[in-house]
Amino acid sequence: MILLTPGPLTTRISTRQAMLSDWGSRDSAFAALTANLRDRLVQIVHGEETHAAVPIQGSGTFVVEAALQTLVGADDKLLVLANGVYGERMASIAQRLGRRVEIRRWPVSSPVDAQEVKAALLRDATITHVGLVHCETTTGLLNPLEQVAQVVAEENRHLILDAMSSFGAIDIDVRKPPISAVLASSNKCLESVPGIAFAIVDKESLSRSSANSSSTSLDLHLQWQEFERSGQWRFTPPVQVVAATVEALDALDHEGGPKARLARYRDNFSTLLTGMKALGFRLYLDESVQSPIIATFRYPEFWTAGDGVFRFDDFYAAVARGGFLLYPGKLTEDKTFRIGCIGNVNKSDFEELLRVVADVLGTPDAR
Numbered sequence: 001m002i003l004l005t006p007g008p009l010t011t012r013i014s015t016r017q018a019m020l021s022d023w024g025s026r027d028s029a030f031a032a033l034t035a036n037l038r039d040r041l042v043q044i045v046h047g048e049e050t051h052a053a054v055p056i057q058g059s060g061t062f063v064v065e066a067a068l069q070t071l072v073g074a075d076d077k078l079l080v081l082a083n084g085v086y087g088e089r090m091a092s093i094a095q096r097l098g099r100r101v102e103i104r105r106w107p108v109s110s111p112v113d114a115q116e117v118k119a120a121l122l123r124d125a126t127i128t129h130v131g132l133v134h135c136e137t138t139t140g141l142l143n144p145l146e147q148v149a150q151v152v153a154e155e156n157r158h159l160i161l162d163a164m165s166s167f168g169a170i171d172i173d174v175r176k177p178p179i180s181a182v183l184a185s186s187n188k189c190l191e192s193v194p195g196i197a198f199a200i201v202d203k204e205s206l207s208r209s210s211a212n213s214s215s216t217s218l219d220l221h222l223q224w225q226e227f228e229r230s231g232q233w234r235f236t237p238p239v240q241v242v243a244a245t246v247e248a249l250d251a252l253d254h255e256g257g258p259k260a261r262l263a264r265y266r267d268n269f270s271t272l273l274t275g276m277k278a279l280g281f282r283l284y285l286d287e288s289v290q291s292p293i294i295a296t297f298r299y300p301e302f303w304t305a306g307d308g309v310f311r312f313d314d315f316y317a318a319v320a321r322g323g324f325l326l327y328p329g330k331l332t333e334d335k336t337f338r339i340g341c342i343g344n345v346n347k348s349d350f351e352e353l354l355r356v357v358a359d360v361l362g363t364p365d366a367r
């Protein structure tokens, strides 16, 4: 099966083969693997001088929760910039933690506006941290990271970036304007298997955050200290996932780094979009705000197959019989579905997908 999802996604055979060994979690060979992983995660966002990578067991949400617990203190205040499910989730995590939170919302089809962020920061000097989702996987919208980071830096606040679905493909530079924390996971653009997430955090913020987390396991400060002290994870690490992720980082280097990976995703996305348009489908977002990570399509209004009514479940099942797994939409107001462009997939996979969709439509191959 080819997974056209936001992750877990289609991985290389070499990445899965890297999981065939057993590793002793307290053995020096595994400590070296962990050190390798941490160094390379920091390099991806150019944080060698200032930042440390703190991996944690679990999916992406675990590191979002760990980061908010650890970096936002009881006297701090978090401003969350939301235009989708993941921004909303960030805010609800912080609320459940009892942190002071303000949320500013934009429509799901509109990027965050950096000037409005600036105004909000000027109005409220008690805001200490700003939470932004880089690529809102809800729709595939790319938020203006540089502009937001710029105003957050001008106002001397800390930016916490959920880069879950962009890390490893879309360039992120933590140096200028500075980003305090970048959050991501193994199973998206890094094209590894699921099981670890990580925060890449500036060391000053990590040093200052010892008293904040009230969780035993979701504490980035303690996790960081243990890596620095012994090179080991605090609790049982998913050793095979770490091995697979180091191998996936090798594959990223081999491909030519994030730039080359992004170029492949762009090629995937443009092949998909051109073909889907030719078949009569419409993209949900304006193309100017769309990332090449995942595409949201509206349910078609024309539909000639079956009884003439488009049902996503039937469409999904028919496309799955052709070898591809699509992804449902996440919008409450509009009927949509999603097709991911990330993973170990390339243009020829999308050409094949378009043949399958054309078949399902029962129309002649419109490309």
Ligand SMILES: *Cc1c(COP(=O)(O)O)cnc(C)c1O
Pocket: 006, 059, 060, 061, 062, 086, 133, 135, 136, 137, 162, 163, 164, 165, 185
């Ligand atoms: C995938 C994702 C997450 C984390 O989701 P999990 O299901 O916990 O892995 C968080 N934010 C964004 C933007 C994501 O795409």
